[in-house]
Amino acid sequence: MIDIVMPQMGESIVEGTLTKWLKKQGEHVERDEPLFEISTDKVDTEIPSPAAGVLSELLVAEGKTVAISTVVGRIDEAGGNGAVAKPAAAVAVPAPKAPEAKAPDAPAPRSSANTACGRSRN
């Protein structure tokens, strides 16, 4: 999972308003494809996608103002077929035992736990 963050648009800028998502949840995006628009002062900026994959989570709604570096959404690089969710949820149970052994599949223990939480709601 790749975090999409509110970018810093200048030295003195500490927040930005997410004005429009240009892609829907579940939609495939290419790296560098325009993903959302933000507004700071009288400037609207199109933000390109940090990675190719499926826009799996939209965490900030249109019209909301958030601090820079806030995670506004996530991209699933794996491709977003339903099968991905199951192994991730299964990993969450044995994870405390041997996180090191799982390393090739799961990124870091901390983030895989977050992922499991996020998905258990679905």
Place this chain on the structure above:
Amino acid sequence: MRACEVRELGRLGYEDALALQNKLVLERQQGLIPDQLLFVEHPHTITLGRNGHLENLLASEQILERSGISFHSTNRGGDITYHGPGQIVGYPILDLREWKRDVRAYVRAIEQSLIDCLLDFGISGVRSEGMTGVWVEGRKVAAIGVHISRWVTSHGFALNHTTDLGYFQYIVPCGLTKPVTSLRELGVQAGRAELTESLVRHFARVFALNTVQFTETTK
């Protein structure tokens, strides 16, 4: 110094100007052309920014149509504004990666170019905290609204030169209930060419650009 081509396009419809900007933005992103500064004069047009509020449009679309005003929703920042004859509209297409990656500094620099230009004609324009644009005695003389894609700018500024200010009655400009003014109303007699010449000079200095007149070889 980086080069910047300056084009005075004269009277041009809003959509045509937008299409040209979009084309130039793509070419600028691909590094095919240097920075650009376009000057146009639009026919009567009202535009609404991406985060603008339609309630700031005070007339129905039928009334606008009857008054010969076209209406467009756009992707620039800012609220609602009016463009029309007698207004100097400037569209800089700049790659900010070659200047400063800072959208606020960009807007402040545009304001500075306008303020310095006005001084050439004896007018003291100022910034107003939280209200982008250039103001003279509490009235707005120039509006700013910008779009950025991959650090390349489009849209820009609109300076009221001999603008018929009556047309602003159809809107709440930029969503602010503040009066507007024009250089003509402020007593400036200079013509458009004189003003754009001054603007280009100050713009070039503020952005450290070497401006050259664009000469169209193919039409």
